[in-house]
Amino acid sequence: MNLLFFSGVYSLEFYLTYCLHLTEFYMSLPVPSVHKAVRLHPVDLTIHDRIEHPDDAIVKVKLSGLCGSDLHGYRGHEKIADIIVTGHEFVGEVVALGSSFTSEAISRPPLYSTLQLGDEVVCPFSTSCGECQFCRIGFTSRCETQLLFGSTTLAGAQAQYVRVPKAGGTLFVLGNKKSGISSFHGLSEASLLLLADILPTGVFAALQALQHPNILPVIRGERYPLASAGGLSCAPDNDYYRLEELLTDIHWPAMKGDDRILNIAIIGLGPVGVCAMIALLDLTSRLKVHTCLFVVDLVQSRRENISKVYYQLPLSVRGMSKLFVGDVDVIEGIVKKETTDVGCNAVLEIVGHASALRLAYTLIRPFGVIASVGVHQEPPIPFTGRELYAKNVAMVFGRCPVRTIFPLAADLLRRRQDVFGEKGCAGVERVLSIDDAPEAYRKFAANEWGKIAFDPFK
Amino acid sequence: MNLLFFSGVYSLEFYLTYCLHLTEFYMSLPVPSVHKAVRLHPVDLTIHDRIEHPDDAIVKVKLSGLCGSDLHGYRGHEKIADIIVTGHEFVGEVVALGSSFTSEAISRPPLYSTLQLGDEVVCPFSTSCGECQFCRIGFTSRCETQLLFGSTTLAGAQAQYVRVPKAGGTLFVLGNKKSGISSFHGLSEASLLLLADILPTGVFAALQALQHPNILPVIRGERYPLASAGGLSCAPDNDYYRLEELLTDIHWPAMKGDDRILNIAIIGLGPVGVCAMIALLDLTSRLKVHTCLFVVDLVQSRRENISKVYYQLPLSVRGMSKLFVGDVDVIEGIVKKETTDVGCNAVLEIVGHASALRLAYTLIRPFGVIASVGVHQEPPIPFTGRELYAKNVAMVFGRCPVRTIFPLAADLLRRRQDVFGEKGCAGVERVLSIDDAPEAYRKFAANEWGKIAFDPFK
Numbered sequence: 001m002n003l004l005f006f007s008g009v010y011s012l013e014f015y016l017t018y019c020l021h022l023t024e025f026y027m028s029l030p031v032p033s034v035h036k037a038v039r040l041h042p043v044d045l046t047i048h049d050r051i052e053h054p055d056d057a058i059v060k061v062k063l064s065g066l067c068g069s070d071l072h073g074y075r076g077h078e079k080i081a082d083i084i085v086t087g088h089e090f091v092g093e094v095v096a097l098g099s100s101f102t103s104e105a106i107s108r109p110p111l112y113s114t115l116q117l118g119d120e121v122v123c124p125f126s127t128s129c130g131e132c133q134f135c136r137i138g139f140t141s142r143c144e145t146q147l148l149f150g151s152t153t154l155a156g157a158q159a160q161y162v163r164v165p166k167a168g169g170t171l172f173v174l175g176n177k178k179s180g181i182s183s184f185h186g187l188s189e190a191s192l193l194l195l196a197d198i199l200p201t202g203v204f205a206a207l208q209a210l211q212h213p214n215i216l217p218v219i220r221g222e223r224y225p226l227a228s229a230g231g232l233s234c235a236p237d238n239d240y241y242r243l244e245e246l247l248t249d250i251h252w253p254a255m256k257g258d259d260r261i262l263n264i265a266i267i268g269l270g271p272v273g274v275c276a277m278i279a280l281l282d283l284t285s286r287l288k289v290h291t292c293l294f295v296v297d298l299v300q301s302r303r304e305n306i307s308k309v310y311y312q313l314p315l316s317v318r319g320m321s322k323l324f325v326g327d328v329d330v331i332e333g334i335v336k337k338e339t340t341d342v343g344c345n346a347v348l349e350i351v352g353h354a355s356a357l358r359l360a361y362t363l364i365r366p367f368g369v370i371a372s373v374g375v376h377q378e379p380p381i382p383f384t385g386r387e388l389y390a391k392n393v394a395m396v397f398g399r400c401p402v403r404t405i406f407p408l409a410a411d412l413l414r415r416r417q418d419v420f421g422e423k424g425c426a427g428v429e430r431v432l433s434i435d436d437a438p439e440a441y442r443k444f445a446a447n448e449w450g451k452i453a454f455d456p457f458k
Numbered sequence: 459m460n461l462l463f464f465s466g467v468y469s470l471e472f473y474l475t476y477c478l479h480l481t482e483f484y485m486s487l488p489v490p491s492v493h494k495a496v497r498l499h500p501v502d503l504t505i506h507d508r509i510e511h512p513d514d515a516i517v518k519v520k521l522s523g524l525c526g527s528d529l530h531g532y533r534g535h536e537k538i539a540d541i542i543v544t545g546h547e548f549v550g551e552v553v554a555l556g557s558s559f560t561s562e563a564i565s566r567p568p569l570y571s572t573l574q575l576g577d578e579v580v581c582p583f584s585t586s587c588g589e590c591q592f593c594r595i596g597f598t599s600r601c602e603t604q605l606l607f608g609s610t611t612l613a614g615a616q617a618q619y620v621r622v623p624k625a626g627g628t629l630f631v632l633g634n635k636k637s638g639i640s641s642f643h644g645l646s647e648a649s650l651l652l653l654a655d656i657l658p659t660g661v662f663a664a665l666q667a668l669q670h671p672n673i674l675p676v677i678r679g680e681r682y683p684l685a686s687a688g689g690l691s692c693a694p695d696n697d698y699y700r701l702e703e704l705l706t707d708i709h710w711p712a713m714k715g716d717d718r719i720l721n722i723a724i725i726g727l728g729p730v731g732v733c734a735m736i737a738l739l740d741l742t743s744r745l746k747v748h749t750c751l752f753v754v755d756l757v758q759s760r761r762e763n764i765s766k767v768y769y770q771l772p773l774s775v776r777g778m779s780k781l782f783v784g785d786v787d788v789i790e791g792i793v794k795k796e797t798t799d800v801g802c803n804a805v806l807e808i809v810g811h812a813s814a815l816r817l818a819y820t821l822i823r824p825f826g827v828i829a830s831v832g833v834h835q836e837p838p839i840p841f842t843g844r845e846l847y848a849k850n851v852a853m854v855f856g857r858c859p860v861r862t863i864f865p866l867a868a869d870l871l872r873r874r875q876d877v878f879g880e881k882g883c884a885g886v887e888r889v890l891s892i893d894d895a896p897e898a899y900r901k902f903a904a905n906e907w908g909k910i911a912f913d914p915f916k
Contacts, residue, residue, distance in 0.1 A: 109711065133800070134824065136713050137675045138682035142824035142850055211671045211686045214854075217595045219690065224596030224862060228669045230688050232677065232745060246865045253567065255594050287690060342591070354843065366592065366600035367856070376843025385812065385834025385855075392600055392856025396672075397846035398825070404682065407704045 050163065051098050055112075055129075057167035058096035059121060063193045063431065064157045065089030066452040067125075068270050069352075069375045070150065071445050077377055080152065087158030087454075088125035088149035089196035091189075093118060093177055095161070100168065112168035118178045121171040123157070123164055124402030125149055125197045130169025140403035143169070158434060160456040172406055184414070188421040190428035191413060193453050194275070197402060199420070200409040201373050202275025204400040207408075208371040209264065209346035210283055214394050215369055218262050218345055219289050221255050223247070224367075261290045263339050265331065265363045268350035268374065269297035269306045271451045274426045276348050276373075277306060278419060281317050282412055291321040292338060294363070296331040299447045303327070308425040312418055328359060335363050344368060354379045361387065369394045427451065433458040508621065509556050513570075513587075515625035516554035517579060521651045521889065522615045523547030524910040525583075526728050527810075527833045528608065529903050535835055538610065545616030545912075546583035546607035547654035549647075551576060551635055553619070558626065570626035576636045579629040581615070581622055582860030583607055583655045588627025598861035601627070616892060618914040630864055642872070646879040648886035649871060651911050652733070655860060657878070658867040659831050660733025662858035665866075666829040667722065667804035668741055672852050673827055676720050676803055677747050679713050681705070682825075719748045721797050723789065723821045726808035726832065727755035727764045729909045732884045734806050734831075735764060736877055739775050740870055749779040750796060752821070754789040757905045761785070766883040770876055786817060793821050802826060812837045819845060827852045885909065891916040 051058060064087045072078040073086070094117055105112035109130035126148045128140035135143050147165055150156025155163065164170055174192060175182025184192060209215055213228035220227040226247040262284060266273050277295060284291040297303050303325045310323050324334045335344060343365030349356050352374025360370045361383060370393060387393075402409075419426040429450035432440055436454075443449040509516060522545045530536040531544070552575055563570035567588035584606045586598035593601050605623060608614025613621065622628055632650060633640025642650060667673055671686035678685045684705040720742060724731050735753060742749040755761050761783045768781050782792045793802060801823030807814050810832025818828045819841060828851060845851075860867075877884040887908035890898055894912075901907040 131711065133714075133717050136681070136711050136717055137825075138684070139672075139825040139850070207683055208671075211683060211689055213666075213669045213689075214597075216689045223594070224859070225665055225669060226596070228689055231669055231671075231674045231686055232741070246869050253589065253594050256591075259591050259594055283690070352843070352847075357843070367595075367597040372846075374843075374847075376847045378842050378844055381839045381841050381843060381846065383839050384836050385810070385815070385832075385839060386836055388830075388839065388853075388855035389810075389832075389834045389857065392597070392854075394852075394854045395846075396850075396852045397843075398850025399847065401682070411704050 051096055052163065053165060054098040054100040055166050055168060056098040057094050057101070057115065057164045057171065059090065059092040059123065059162050059164055059171075060095045061090050061092040061157055061160055061162055061456050062120075063091050063190060063428075063453045063455055064159070065193050065196060065198075065428075066158070066440055066444055066454065067197055068272070071441075072375065072377070074441055074445060082152045084150060084152055085155040085157075085159050086150045087156035089193055089198075090149075090157035090162060091120070091122045091174070091192050091196065092162070093120055094171075097167070105168070109169045111171060111173070115168060115171065115173065116176065119176050120174045120182065122174055122192055122195045123149070123162075123171055124200075124406070126399070126402070127154070127164065127166045127170045128401075128403050129166045130403075135169060135403075138404040139401050140169075141399040141401040158437065158454055158456070170403065172403070172410075184410075187414065187417060188427060190422070190431060190453055191417065191420040191424075193428060194420060194451075195406065195409055195413060197400075198272045198451070199275045199279075199413060200402040200405040201272050201400040202277075203279040203409050203412060204405050205272075205276040205348045205350065205371050205373045206279040206283055207405075208373075208396045209348060209369050210280075212346070212369045212394060212396075214367045215262070215345055217255070218260055219287055221260055223252065223255070261292055262346070263292045263294070263335070263344045263365075265294040265296065265335065265344045265347040265360070266350065267296050267347060267356045267359055269295055269299075269302040270350065271426075272373065273297070273302075273348075273350040274306055274309055276350060278309065278313070278416060278426060279412060280348075281313060281321055282416065285317045285320055288320065292324070293321060294324045294326075294331050294335050294338075294344065296326060296328060296359070298327060301447060305425055305450065309419050312425055313416075314418065332359075332362060339365070346371060348373070350374055352376045354382045358382050361391070361393070364391060364393060367392045367394070369396070371395075372397045373400060375399075428453045431455050431458070509554055510621065511623060512556040512558040513624050513626060514556040515552050515559070515573065515622045515629065517548065517550040517581065517620050517622055517629075518553045519548050519550040519615055519618055519620055519914050520578075521549050521648060521886075521911045521913055522617070523651050523654060523656075523886075524616070524898055524902055524912065525655055526730070529899075530833065530835070532899055532903060540610045542608060542610055543613040543615075543617050544608045545614035547651055547656075548607075548615035548620060549578070549580045549632070549650050549654065550620070551578055552629075555625070563626070567627045569629060569631070573626060573629065573631065574634065577634050578632045578640065580632055580650055580653045581607070581620075581629055582658075582864070584857070584860070585612070585622065585624045585628045586859075586861050587624045588861075593627060593861075596862040597859050598627075599857040599859040616895065616912055616914070628861065630861075630868075642868075645872065645875060646885060648880070648889060648911055649875065649878040649882075651886060652878060653864065653867055653871060655858075656730045656909070657733045657737075657871060658860040658863040659730050659858040660735075661737040661867050661870060662863050663730075663734040663806045663808065663829050663831045664737040664741055665863075666831075666854045667806060667827050668738070670804070670827045670852060670854075672825045673720070673803055675713070676718055677745055679718055681710065681713070719750055720804070721750045721752070721793070721802045721823075723752040723754065723793065723802045723805045723818070724808065725754050725805060725814045725817055727753055727757070727760040728808065729884075730831065731755070731760075731806070731808040732764055732767055734808060736767065736771070736874060736884060737870060738806075739771060739779055740874065743775045743778055746778065750782070751779060752782045752784075752789050752793050752796075752802065754784060754786060754817070756785060759905060763883055763908065767877050770883055771874075772876065790817075790820060797823070804829065806831070808832055810834045812840045816840050819849070819851070822849060822851060825850045825852070827854070829853075830855045831858060833857075886911045889913050889916070
């Protein structure tokens with residue numbers, strides 16, 4: 001497999017002609033006849049970025065991100081069976097809509113009746129219909145029709161235009177170009193790109209740890225399972241079966257000060273790891289929970305960067321926390337010492353590699369939670385059954401439901417421009433032309449550059 | 459390793475002599491000089507059941523259970539390095555107490571100042587001090603000093619007398635023999651034995667599934683992660699950071715009727731699997747949640763028994779549920795059909811074998827929860843990283859904190875004597891003499907007999 005880069009990979013003339021004859025199916029802004037894209041080439045193939053379904057939108061890409069998971073294909077860790085347009089993070093402007101977008105689509109997700117040409121949007125890295133059971137429940141990343149941008153099933157966003165299937169269930173509107181109305185005024189433009197993947201994924205990792213029934217006792221100062229009993233007792237239409245009554249009935253020593261310190265490790269300090277730390281501290285500072293963070297990466301520049309991010313956060317956010325940064329050996333020693341050999345309450349595993357899971361097991365305490373948002377590949381999970389039993393390990397794996405987490409991530413992005421904005425160390429480090437993609441992939445893969453965005457019209 | 463059975467394995471004369479000279483260290487009821495025990499013999503060794511530490515109690519065993527996990531050693535799946543007295547489930551009477559038990563022990567767990575000779579007690583299958591961080595938080599099964607009855611580190615309960623370390627943090631008092639006061643009057647005596655392990659473990663398995671943030675949306679009819687946001691918002695001393703505000707703000711389709719059906723599989727229908735089903739239906743019926751149960755076992759007699767238990771439950775408990783019973787192939791097909799190829803919200807894995815975990819993966823839907831309370835051995839967890847990522851699988855493993863779950867299990871036992879009592883199909887099937895242990899182990903291991911209790915004085 002070779003990585004080839006083209007300027008003007010194909011013509012959109014066919015698409016435009018098609019438009020003229022089938023105007024009842026979509027509205028359209030002028031789309032130029034040539035655009036640039038980054039593609040991985042196993043074989044030669046022609047692709048067509050056009051409205052293929054009434055639920056589609058075409059988005060003109062303003063910024064497109066380069067993400068660690070783009071490197072799985074680039075490095076050959078993931079088989080690519082076909083030419084793919086890479087990239088799954090983008091913000092841009094809606095320039096064409098399928099025929100489903102009409103004011104009469106009131107029984108469908110709201111965007112089908114409200115999305116307009118000229119709307120500025122951000123898009124999760126996978127599509128979601130907003131209409132299946134998984135979407136209704138909030139598990140949008142496992143929508144029954146979900147497609148991943150930048151995969152063999154859906155062309156990616158390191159391109160000038162991108163087709164968004166199920167756009168009414170997938171996109172978020174940030175504002176409108178013509179009207180100038182935006183709910184994200186004053187924010188760094190590049191920072192909005194973080195909403196497509198890495199910031200929601202960081203929030204998701206933090207939430208999966210903090211909301212777990214095994215962690216709530218530390219946060220709430222109530223014993224297990226009393227701390228999580230509320231979840232089962234306050235649904236409005238049940239008979240208020242109160243586990244609390246039974247559990248508060250017994251005499252037992254109260255929790256002490258030390259029991260309420262959250263000891264959390266983060267393995268992998270790339271852009272998602274940084275976002276996870278910020279999301280975690282944002283939550284624990286609001287919850288007034290003392291937090292001890294043990295953050296680990298093999299790469300020195302990443303360790304240096306996360307320290308900078310930490311000290312860019314205001315005291316109101318980091319004031320109840322301690323940070324320990326190191327490589328594997330250093331952090332193993334520090335966790336032992338700081339937790340008196342007990343280990344961490346939770347480990348956020350952001351690498352997607354068996355070695356990171358092994359380290360997570362070493363660092364976790366009994367009844368701890370391993371939240372893994374890394375994109376794992378073929379190797380087996382490196383634990384024996386006895387190991388997981390012996391430590392009562394809880395684990396959560398998988399892809400962030402970005403569409404669901406978006407409101408939380410957007411709120412965090414607004415409030416934390418100090419770290420995500422132009423002067424922040426947690427934001428986009430450089431904005432490049434797609435022509436710079438070969439160098440960008442190389443340096444990003446070598447950990448020489450941080451978060452990269454492409455401006456495909458630069 | 460041979461399984462040998464003795465009558466009168468050793469003398470307690472040494473112990474009694476020791477008593478007379480050190481009366482300031484403990485109180486004591488008359489203990490006979492000979493008692494019977496079931497032991498696994500790799501080598502010859504003398505053991506001493508006596509007060510070894512001021513926190514010890516000696517319990518005269520009334521009933522002692524035979525549990526599936528006793529079979530790990532019996533079958534040779536677990537290495538036994540030394541002679542052990544087997545068994546980890548028992549109810550009995552306190553006949554000797556160490557010197558820690560005094561009215562002045564007010565800064566320690568309550569039993570150190572209240573436990574009395576003649577108290578009738580049930581004991582979790584592992585000890586817990588009630589004083590370390592794990593105990594304070596409720597994770598008593600991973601107490602820093604925990605010892606497992608019937609292991610090489612602590613003599614078991616298939617014996618006439620058993621030593622209970624950290625007895626003030628470990629035991630539960632059911633009543634007092636002399637005074638006749640009991641909070642468990644009218645219950646089947648044999649059913650109390652279920653409180654030592656299998657009933658709390660069943661409750662724990664059910665709770666681990668139902669309290670999980672991925673399952674709460676189905677129970678509460680609120681989207682993820684809104685359904686679990688309450689856990690983070692109502693600690694009394696924080697600033698009530700309300701995730702709800704952000705998450706209820708967005709327009710999204712409401713959950714529909716079908717989204718609120720809990721589809722749950724139970725793999726392994728031995729005594730713990732039966733208890734898990736009862737605990738699950740008890741909770742879901744009170745929560746008024748429609749529940750579809752898919753229960754699976756290789757053994758026909760167990761499948762038949764769980765159906766009997768189900769129909770012994772009153773309509774108020776099973777009325778909102780459906781039950782499907784089958785072997786692996788049958789249940790795989792039924793789950794596909796009933797969930798339209800989506801799979802189960804949760805799987806309770808009660809076997810402790812890699813093949814059961816594989817089946818759990820096949821049956822689980824994306825964002826589903828696998829709650830494993832089986833005692834796993836050396837084989838690796840049979841999942842690749844990609845598989846767990848692809849289905850966003852959540853898993854929880856490990857040993858039930860019986861001491862913590864006890865109030866919930868005791869409440870359930872009181873209310874469900876219809877299935878746990880003498881005429882119930884979920885209770886102890888037969889009470890035998892320890893002399894019958896060889897036959898009991900053989901028939902229990904061959905799935906010919908259900909739950910067995912030994913009366914060591916029979």
